[in-house]
Amino acid sequence: MTSVTEKKWWHNAVVYQIYPRSFMDTNGDGVGDLAGIIEKLDYLQTLGINVIWLSPVFRSPMDDNGYDISDYQDIAAEFGTLAEMEQLIAEAARRDIRILMDLVVNHTSDEHPWFIEARKSKDNPYRDYYVWRSPAADGGPPNDYRSHFGGSGWEYDEATQEYYLHQFTRRQPDLNWENPKVQQEVHQMMNWWLDKGIGGFRMDVIDLIGKEVDKQIMANGANLHPLLQQMNRATFGQRDVLTVGETWSATPEIARLYSDPAREELSMVFQFEHIIQTWDAKLGKWRSKPFELLTFKSVIDKWQTGLAECGWNSLFWNNHDLPRAVSKFGDPDRYRIESAKLLATVLHGLKGTPYIYQGEEIGMTNVRFDNIEAYRDVESHNRYQEFLASGVSHEEMMAGIYANGRDNARTPVQWNDQPNAGFTRGEPWIGVNANYHEINVAAALHDPDSIFYHYQRLIQLRKEHDILVYGDYQMLLADHPQLFAYQRTLGDRWLLVIGNFSGDPLELDLPEGLQHLSGECLSANYAPRDGWQEKLAMQPWEAFMLMLRRP
Structure with a gap:
């Protein structure tokens, strides 16, 4: 039986993140804009998403691509105007899509x-x-x-x-959240946006606002949760909106503090424990460790069970700061389509609210530019210089950037096979991935078996089957090194999700309880299956959802 006491609209929603600079350019200056997002709203409506998380479009000198804000109540000229922002909110609402603004209030720009x-x-x-x-x-x-x-x-x-x-670039000075005037200014600004009809906020590094500077306690400071409770009371608490905090430091125990409805803080948080499993202990993301499914599954399981009784999970593989999902967790060379569909199936079957990052729905991959000069990310450039000075080789740093650099997610969306992937008629602000001739939206929309339509189906399933939203979760075959399997149960209904995280086929003798099962296949990336006997055979990167009939 579900532990959720009050159903919310965002429980069965699917969020689509847009990084505006790289989404769609309409005026030929090489930078994506609000008009481009408005132009593609019908595409997003076709996909079926309910919410757009919009990375920052506020006025900014763009030292960190918009995460350095110089005016919270105006729009950066390269993106458009405040009137166009209001038009986007209205046009999205006409399609039953809400806009989630990116709230960056740990710091401002030095030009604020x-x-x-x-x-x-x-x-x-x-x-x-x-x-x-x-x-x-x-x-x-x-x-x-x-x-x-x-x-x-x-x-x-x-x-x-x-x-x-400044916890980030020197042009991003940290705000002093111990000052009540800062709190009041931010709350006033948040209400100004909420009054315009937005659907809520994604809160950038929100776990840093309670910092205890002189103790060098930057995350999860003693005043963090009182500050969030105060923010809730002063702004969004009485409004029917979605709030999600970016919290790199969160554990399931801490996440419950944020997202337990009784505490009146946030709807949910982003946690990154599953992301950092492949990071090196010394060099972090700049030196990758091999992906290990057993470790990965244990992290997902910990978070699914840890927030089962109170709170809510956010579900994601990638975002604007992370590598492309299929390049990180799948097989972009041999089984790009199959592994992209597997990742979608496994994630959208879990309990929580799924997030799709732009281009994920067509299986966009990481990029490999020829030299460091082709990259635009300030973090990549700073770390490249710092690590080279400490003795790390150019080749090793480039390998780290290829694997985990933030620009992997920031190359333009590949709309078609025309010049610059149809993103701009000008010179794009960052290079387009060379594989856009094969991987693009136009091709996906013309292929009924594409990754796009697989995502579309999964999004629709969440609206049709409340077991996917509120069903209890339980890991299955936890010790299997290739299979990620779990069940969802709600009342007398039973849903099974299985994925083969491997380029090798397998045949498995199933334990009692998983033998002689049959049911309705809701989703599959190979031929649909309606059940099996004692053994389960799976193709490389095969994944499916089966609504089971009790034996």
Whole structure:
């Protein structure tokens, strides 16, 4: 029996993330824009999604591609105008699609008026909107805190002779959330957007706003959850919207604090434990470890069971910061289509709200540019220089960028086989993946057996079968090194999901309880199957969902 006490519209929703810079360009400047998103709303309606998570489109100098905001209540000129943003909200609503804005409030741009004022003098009214500290005794930074993007997390301000904190680039100064005025300003801005009819917020690195700077406790600080509860009361708590927090530091126990409805914080969080399983202990994502299904399954299982009684899971393989799903977890060379469909099947059968990243629905892959100069991501460039200086070779750093660099997700959406994949008639801001002649939306829409239509079917299934939304989850065959199998149960209904995470066929003697089963095949990436006897035979990267009849 489901533990969800109150059903929400976002429980059976599927969210589609758009990285606007790379989605669709209509004016030929090489940068995707709001008009391009409006133009493709019918495509997204055909796919069947309910929500668009829109990466930041606010005014920004684009030091970190929009995650450095200089005006929360205006739109960056390269994306369009505030009027076009309002048009997008309205046009999406006409298609029963809600817009999720990206809330970036751990930090601002150094061009935000607050920071421009703050650095004028130590007694400026906006000074305490940010985190400032005096130099250490030797004149250096206050402590040895390192930025997530490399180098010191402190930047010296010559005019006032103090350092300000930046957890990301030096042009992204951290806001001081201990200041009630910062809280009030952010809440006012959030309500301004909510009043425009948006469907909620994706909250960028929200686990960092409760930081205890002098203790170097940056994530999950003591004041984090009180701040979120206060935000809930002041803004979205009484509105029927979706809120999802980006929380790299979350455990299932912490995630329950965020998403237990009784605590009145967020709808759900993004956790990344399944993502970092392939990261090296020393160099992190810049040196990959082999993918191990047993470890991966145990992480998914931990989160499915950990949030079963309260809270809610977000389900995703990739986003704007991560490599392409089929390149990371599938087989992009030999079984791209089959493994992309498997990944979709296994993810959309789990309990939680699925997220699709643009291009995932056609099986877009990682990119391999010839040289570091072709990459645009500030993190990749900073880490490349830092690690080379420490003795890591150029070849090893490029291998890390090829595997996990953020630009893998940021090459333009491949709409057709025309120049620049139909993304722009100008020069694209970043190179297009060379495989766009074979992998593109136009080809997918003309192929009834494409990855696109597989996703479309899975999205529809969540609307037709509440067992996929509210059914209890249980892992099966937990020790099998190739199979990812689990069941969902709701009342007298029983759904089985099985995927072969391997390029090898297999035949398995099934244990009691999984023998002599039959039912209705809801989804399959090979020929549909209606059951089996004592043995289960599976093709490379085969996956299916079977609604079972009790024996």
